[in-house]
Amino acid sequence: xxxAIERATRDALWQTFQARIDQTVSDVDRLRSQFxxxxxxxxxxxxxxPTLRQINSEALKAYxxxxxxxxxxxxxxxxxxxxxxxxIDLQLALWDARISLETMLGWPVDxxxxxxxxxxxxxxxxxx
Numbered sequence: 081x082x083x084a085i086e087r088a089t090r091d092a093l094w095q096t097f098q099a100r101i102d103q104t105v106s107d108v109d110r111l112r113s114q115f116x117x118x119x120x121x122x123x124x125x126x127x128x129x130p131t132l133r134q135i136n137s138e139a140l141k142a143y144x145x146x147x148x149x150x151x152x153x154x155x156x157x158x159x160x161x162x163x164x165x166x167x168i169d170l171q172l173a174l175w176d177a178r179i180s181l182e183t184m185l186g187w188p189v190d191x192x193x194x195x196x197x198x199x200x201x202x203x204x205x206x207x208x
Contacts, residue, residue, distance in 0.1 A: 081173060108184055115177040115189075121169040132160045 089186045139156045142148035 094157070098115060108145075108181065111177055111181050115174065115181065118170055118174050122167065122174060125167050125170060129163060129167065132163055137195060140177045 136156050139148055139153045143150065143153040181189050
């Protein structure tokens with residue numbers, strides 16, 4: 081009877097252990113998919129920012145010369161700031177996903193897959 085109890089206990093522990101492993105594998109797969117999606121979104125947004133910055137710069141020049149109305153210029157500037165804010169949010173989400181993955185896996189995720197630090201001069205450029 082005692083042997084049967086020990087076997088049942090061992091089987092229950094094994095099933096609990098296997099369930100935790102399965103859940104961890106599922107969580108890692110979900111985080112990897114989320115990471116790839118965030119990375120793709122971030123790269124697309126970052127690719128569009130230089131064009132938006134150029135448009136903003138040209139609009140500012142035209143506004144200063146009196147060839148562009150203030151509402152249109154402010155709309156362009158608002159769009160640029162909104163996109164830059166989205167890029168920062170995506171960057172933070174990427175770092176959060178990386179930390180979660182590294183915690184679950186117990187080893188570092190390839191840092192080359194992450195965005196670099198934000199452009200320090202971005203806000204200064206927009207305020208000129």
